[in-house]
Every structure is written in structure tokens, then in C-alpha cells.
Amino acid sequence: MTLPRASSASTAACSARTFLLLIALLMPSFSLAQDYPAPNPQSAMQNSIATLEERIATLESQIADAESQNQTARAQLLQQQVAMYKKALATMQEKLKAMPSASPGNSQAAAASAGPSPRLPKRDAAKIATLHTAILSDSELRAFLVKTQEMVDRRIAAKKRALAEQLFKSLKSKPASPAELSAAANGLWSAGQSAVALWLMGKATIENPGPDNLNNYAAFLVMAGAPESALPILWKLDQQYPDNSTVLNNIGQAWFDLGDMDEAKKYLDKAVRRFPGHPQANRSEALIEESKGNKQAAVTYLKNSLSETYSDDREQDLERLGSSLDPDELRKSLGMHKDPLGLEKFNYPRWPKNTDQSDEDVKKWDDFHDAISAENRTLDGMIKSLQDKLKKKQEANSQPGNGVGLVFGGGTDVTENISNDSGPSQGSGEVDFPSPYFRRAVRLQNDAFERYKAFRRHFDAQAPETSRSLDALEKSSSSESAAVGYKYANMPERPGMDEAECGETKAIYNPYLQNANTILEGRAVAYRDAGRSLRDDISFARQFILDPDAYQLDKLENKKEFLGDLTAVASPIFRTAGVCSEGPGEEGGLNLPDFDDIHCPPDKHIKLNLPMVQWEFTCTQARLKYDIVYFKGKEFEDLRTGATKGNVDFMLSAGMGKDAELGPIKGEFRAGVGLSIDYDNGGVSDVALVAVVKGELAPKLDFDPTELPGRHGAAFGEFPSVEAGVEARAGWNAGPSIHGQGLLGGGEAE
Numbered sequence: 001m002t003l004p005r006a007s008s009a010s011t012a013a014c015s016a017r018t019f020l021l022l023i024a025l026l027m028p029s030f031s032l033a034q035d036y037p038a039p040n041p042q043s044a045m046q047n048s049i050a051t052l053e054e055r056i057a058t059l060e061s062q063i064a065d066a067e068s069q070n071q072t073a074r075a076q077l078l079q080q081q082v083a084m085y086k087k088a089l090a091t092m093q094e095k096l097k098a099m100p101s102a103s104p105g106n107s108q109a110a111a112a113s114a115g116p117s118p119r120l121p122k123r124d125a126a127k128i129a130t131l132h133t134a135i136l137s138d139s140e141l142r143a144f145l146v147k148t149q150e151m152v153d154r155r156i157a158a159k160k161r162a163l164a165e166q167l168f169k170s171l172k173s174k175p176a177s178p179a180e181l182s183a184a185a186n187g188l189w190s191a192g193q194s195a196v197a198l199w200l201m202g203k204a205t206i207e208n209p210g211p212d213n214l215n216n217y218a219a220f221l222v223m224a225g226a227p228e229s230a231l232p233i234l235w236k237l238d239q240q241y242p243d244n245s246t247v248l249n250n251i252g253q254a255w256f257d258l259g260d261m262d263e264a265k266k267y268l269d270k271a272v273r274r275f276p277g278h279p280q281a282n283r284s285e286a287l288i289e290e291s292k293g294n295k296q297a298a299v300t301y302l303k304n305s306l307s308e309t310y311s312d313d314r315e316q317d318l319e320r321l322g323s324s325l326d327p328d329e330l331r332k333s334l335g336m337h338k339d340p341l342g343l344e345k346f347n348y349p350r351w352p353k354n355t356d357q358s359d360e361d362v363k364k365w366d367d368f369h370d371a372i373s374a375e376n377r378t379l380d381g382m383i384k385s386l387q388d389k390l391k392k393k394q395e396a397n398s399q400p401g402n403g404v405g406l407v408f409g410g411g412t413d414v415t416e417n418i419s420n421d422s423g424p425s426q427g428s429g430e431v432d433f434p435s436p437y438f439r440r441a442v443r444l445q446n447d448a449f450e451r452y453k454a455f456r457r458h459f460d461a462q463a464p465e466t467s468r469s470l471d472a473l474e475k476s477s478s479s480e481s482a483a484v485g486y487k488y489a490n491m492p493e494r495p496g497m498d499e500a501e502c503g504e505t506k507a508i509y510n511p512y513l514q515n516a517n518t519i520l521e522g523r524a525v526a527y528r529d530a531g532r533s534l535r536d537d538i539s540f541a542r543q544f545i546l547d548p549d550a551y552q553l554d555k556l557e558n559k560k561e562f563l564g565d566l567t568a569v570a571s572p573i574f575r576t577a578g579v580c581s582e583g584p585g586e587e588g589g590l591n592l593p594d595f596d597d598i599h600c601p602p603d604k605h606i607k608l609n610l611p612m613v614q615w616e617f618t619c620t621q622a623r624l625k626y627d628i629v630y631f632k633g634k635e636f637e638d639l640r641t642g643a644t645k646g647n648v649d650f651m652l653s654a655g656m657g658k659d660a661e662l663g664p665i666k667g668e669f670r671a672g673v674g675l676s677i678d679y680d681n682g683g684v685s686d687v688a689l690v691a692v693v694k695g696e697l698a699p700k701l702d703f704d705p706t707e708l709p710g711r712h713g714a715a716f717g718e719f720p721s722v723e724a725g726v727e728a729r730a731g732w733n734a735g736p737s738i739h740g741q742g743l744l745g746g747g748e749a750e
Contacts, residue, residue, distance in 0.1 A: 049093065056082055056089065120291050121737070123259035127228045136236050141209060148221070148229045149202040155744050156195040164199035167630060171611060178208035180611055182216065183726040187610030189220060190648065190677065190684075191624055193631075194743060198224055211237060212729055215664035219250050219732035223646060224743040227254035241663025245275040246731050253734040256284050264288070272301075275666065277308035279647050279678060284736040286317065299323045306333065309647055309688055312439055313680035327451070330444050331537075333686075334437060340540045341555075342596030343532040343562055349590070351521040354510040355577045362574050367590035369571070372563050375592050379560045386553040393549060429628040435620050436684045441544035448537035455530045459523070466523065470516055477512035477575075481505060502577045509575040517572050524569040531565030543600045543619055551600075559595050606675055606687055607723040608650060615677075617687045646735040647678040650724040665731030675724055679735075 059082050066075040136144055153161060167188075171181055181204035189197035198220045205213040214233050221230035234251045241247060252267035265288055271281040282305035290298040302318045305311075306325060310333045318324055325333070349368050352358040435441075488501040535558045542554050600619035608615040614625040649665050678686040 049089065056086060120261060120287060121257055121259040128258055128260065131228055132232045135239050136232055141236055144232055145206050145209065149206060152198055152202055156199060160195040161199065164196040167196065167612060168200060168203060178204050180726050182213050184611035186216065186730045187613040190615065191613045194224060211241060211663045212731065215246060215250065216730060216732045219646065219734040222250060222254045222257055222734040223737065226744040227257040230254050237664065243274060244663045245271045245278060245666050246664045246733055249278060249281040249733050252281060253284060253736060257737050261288050277304055279305045279309045280733045280735045283314055287736055295321050309676060309678035309686040310440055311678055311680040311685040327447060330440060334440055334444065336540050340536055340596065340598050343535060345593035346566060348524065351517045351572050352574060353514045353517055355506050355575055358513060358574045359576055364590060365571060369567065371590050371592045372567060376560060376563055379556055383553065383556050386549065390549050390553055430623055430625045433622040433683060435544050435622055436687050437544040441541040445538045445541040448534050452530055452534040459527065466519060469519060473512055473516050477508055480508045484508065505577040509577060513573060513575055520570055520572060527569050528565050531562055535562045539598055543598055547620065608675060609723060609725040622684055646733050647676060649731045650675045650728040665729055675722060
């Protein structure tokens, strides 16, 4: 009895995939205020080193196998991958040695050093006592803004203030409108230039104290560690625009930062009631509930927060509480639709359960195997062509100064090209990061492999019992059919004897076929479905991990491996009753269905085009562009590594002038199309297309937003291209902070 062999995951196609994961783990994470302990880096690094060592061992085994079969080209391609992986391994081992209290063999100690759950801020009675609790009049508000700007001016570092003043003068020389000032501040905050952004937003808000500027300035103040300065502004907004979830969240976050959890929860509860999936309000609610020991309530709040936008920080909070996103939730967060490769169209011919079906179906199964062989030959030709293309690309990228086939760069240090001029910008630089979908995609891929390995352990454990059952059925039916054959062979010929022999033979073979093919069909279908689930998940995930050429090759190999899954388990058993058989059924070939395609076109992108900085998001990359004349030395480093807390919506609509009458942008109500960007300690953690069209403010769109399920929409590649600029409205939601003094809390920042 032939049983299935393990179907090995393809490695020849995608030399970049593991290296991408390793680089992502090495990328530093910075924040204006460190809210939570980062996930233990030693443990993460050790796990990645172990994974890489296992991958190298697998590849070296495949190289030996290829060489033994004289597959020179395949062996060379695999050797290139091993060389790159070994280089990455050496880099990671050096990084691990440099980490405090870390050693390559200390994974358990490193994992244990992650520490307890984060503590909430202590109640700051001194700051609370200074609060101006009366609602400010318009004239009082302006005076308060000027006073707050003076405070910011004193407390930020001198070189940051000088840069802010330089940018302000440059913008005003055009002259810039208040909208351009605030847009520049929003872009700079999104790129990690928190002090400069705060200073510019203060200037913009003094010039134009509209609801968007007031809310965003207050959110910046909260995130910078000055909630006592933010609250009077937010109370004024709350009076003018009651029940606005963005304002309510920011008030709640300010009280959270001040350590008054009762007041914080009062406002956060209101924000969540109006916007049940509010990412930041739900996270703070979760922290408060966790501090009370209400872990299940904390899990519920975190799951709600992750239903809107994704963040590693929030998922790590979830895992710390003993929960996690299940596969369906993870797929949904990536916009994965059902059956992305169309694998559910691939089904077996009928498994014969009696001799009549056996006679009819044998040709269908022959055609089925012939069709798979033909499709494999087609895929082999396409794979060979793409392998040659990828090999040439890898050779070109391995030259000095080039990357190593990565989907994000960072290998070129553009600081050397930064101008020292102080005049108008004459050039731009750029920094590439992984796509905000990258970390989730790696997680989806790894989870798929873990589920498949668990299935294979169970499947393989059942193999001996399956063999015994089939052997017993075969032995019994063979013995009985032999006795019938012997009986009629030694019997004189008489009328009706053939029909009698046929009937007795069917009585033996029909139960045998029913039982044996039911067993084989059950195992084949289970194996096919497990392979289908694996191929769907990893093929969908890798569009966010691999560069386009490597991804096209990887998809082909996944399709080929799925065809292997279809034939890995033994084919049906066929039995004929002999003398009463009428032979095979109808003639005619069988054509396999076409695979569906997962496509992430390069022309589909999301772009945020703001003064000084621009963000571009594609399936595989987040690119930050900036005016290099202004960002030199340390400023450049901030742009490379800076992150902020919270999330922001950039919205476009047909009635931009009327939008402001509605108050700051609400997370739960949008009349337009735009972007929602979420940040955590790793930088940009999610970018979602927002397309909720309601009422007279709705713009004319060239796509149907009702086809996009929820806030995330469909897969990234199915989004229409969206660009937001100075004309877009921005609405910032502060996130929870546990940071000590923060940027503005303890004198001048470093």
C-alpha cells in the first residue's frame, strides 16, 4: 500500500523570504515615549537564529540531493541561498552577542526576562492641580495657545527648535497657508520628528484654531507628555462638538497619562460606545482592566482594537494575556478573501464504491493523472524561465552597493549626500521600510506551517492503522473472490452461470470497494484540504514579503506543490466483476480548472504627499521621502527610526469646506475616502483604505466602496490608488502612554 510522502516546502524560489524576516527583527524600534517594554529581543533573535539554522540545514540537504541527480543549475541556485543565509546568520549572531545579558544558548532566560505586564501611570496630583478646568472663551483659548507654544519653545532641544524655525520660515516664504503648516506638522509627526512637528502645529493652530488643528495639537501634546496642556483645548472641543469619538479618546488618553484612571475610563467608555472598534481607546481600556485583574475583559477590548487596525504592540499585549488572533482574524486583518488561488475548484473524480462505478471511473482517473502531469510540465517551463530571471537579478544585486534581493532597501546611506544648504529644498532622500503588512504576513505564513506540521503529525500517525485496515480488507476480499473463481472454474458450463458468478463477485467486491475507497478518499481529501489551506495562506502572505519576481516564482511552485498534494495519497482501488463487466465508461479527456491569481500590481499604491515628507505604501514596501536639505545628521536618523503612538485618519471628500463644521474626524463616521495609519513601537503598523460614503459630503469615486469589506477593504492589491495631500483633513488619536516624563515632562529634551 502506497502512503503519501511529506510534501517539502519550496525553497528554491524565494531566497529573500527568510532574510526579510531577519532584517525586520533587526530593525530598531524607537518612540517619542517608550510606552511598554518591547518584546524580548534576545528571545526573538534566538528563535530566528534557530529557524535560520534549520533552513540552512534543509537547503544543504537539497543541494546534496540536486547534485546526486546532476541538477547543476538547481544546486547552484540553492548554494547562492545558503551563502546569503549564512551571511545573515553571522550578522544575527553578532547582534545577539551585543545584546545585554544575552547569549546564544540562553533562550529560556531571555524569554523569562520579558517582565511583568506594564504598570499604569501613577496619579500626578501636581499636574492635575494646575489644570484650568473652566471652558475657555475664544479669546482665552488664543491666549492659552500662545502660552502653550512658549512652553514648548522652552522645553524642546535647541537644535530641534532651530530646525523647526528654519522649516517655518521656509514654508512662510512661499507664502504657506495655515493648511500647509499643519500638513507639514502632520507629516513630520508621522515620520518621527515629534518635537519639530509639535512646534509647527502650535504655530499652525495659533494662526488657524479650527477643530482639526486644535484636536491634533492636543493629541500631540498628550503624546509628548503634556496632558495638562492638552485638556483645556480638548474640553473646548468637547463643548463645541459633543460625542465626537476622536475628542473623547484624546481626553481619555490625557487623563490616562495623568494617572486618573476613573476619569480616563469615563471618557474612553464614551469613545468606545460611539466607535466600538476604536484602536487606541480600546487598548487603554484593556490596560485598565488588566490592572484590575480582569483579564477576559482586557482580551475583549484588545480584540476590538485589532478589528480596526493592526499593531504588533496590541497583539503582544493579547498574547501576554494568554490569547491571540485566530487564523480567521489574522486573515481578515490582511484583507484575505476566501480561496485566493482558486484551489477549491480542484476536486477528485468520483471514488468508486462498487464494481459498476469502478468500470465507469477508471478512465476518468487516468485522465485526471494525465491532466496533472500536463499541468506540471507547463508549470515546470514557467518556473525555469522565472528562475533564470531571478538568478540574474540576484547576481546583479549581489554587487557592492546593492541590496540582496530585498523588497526594502536601506543599504545605501544617503546621509553622505545631504546638502548643507539652508535655503529652499533642492533635493530629496528616501528611506525604505517593510510594508506595514509584512509582520502579519510573516505571522500568517508561520502559523500556516505550524498548523500543517500538526496535521502531518496526526496524519502520519494514522498511517500504520490505515495500512492494517486496508490490508485486512484486501486479504479478506481476495480470499473470498478466489474461492468464487475456483468454484465456477471447476463447474460445468450451464445457462445463467456467468450471471451467477458475476452476482457473487459483486457481493464480495462492492463492500470491499465501499470500505477501502471510503478510507482512501477520506485520507486523500484531508491531505488535499490541509495542503490547500497551507498554499492559500502562504501564497497570500508572501505577496507582502517577496519582491514581485520572487513572488511570481513562489506562486508557481505553490501551485505545483498543490498538484502534488492531489496525488500524494494512493489513488482509488478498482475492481471489476469480470464476466459481467461492460468495460470502461465514456471516452474523453479531462481538463483541470484554471488557478486563480493573487496579484499586487505595482501601480496600486497609497500615497501621503505632505510638505517636507511623503509616505508611499505598496504591498511590499513603505517608503518615506523627505527634503534632504533640512534633515541632516541626527534629524536624518530620527526619520529612519522614529515612531509615534496612536493613529491618524487622512480624509478626502466632496465637501471639504463643510467638513470642519462637523468637528474633528470621527473614527466611526466618514463621508469620504482616505487613509487610516496606525503606529506602534515598530513604526507604521497598519495602513487601511477608508471608503465610507454617506450623505452630501461624499466624493465621486471610481470604485464601489460597498465592495470593500469593512475598514480594511479587500487585499491590498485590489485597492484603488489613493493619494492624500495638503487638502486632506487629518485627525490624530493619541495612544496610551506609560513613559515617565516624556518629551515635555521633564525639562529640555535631549
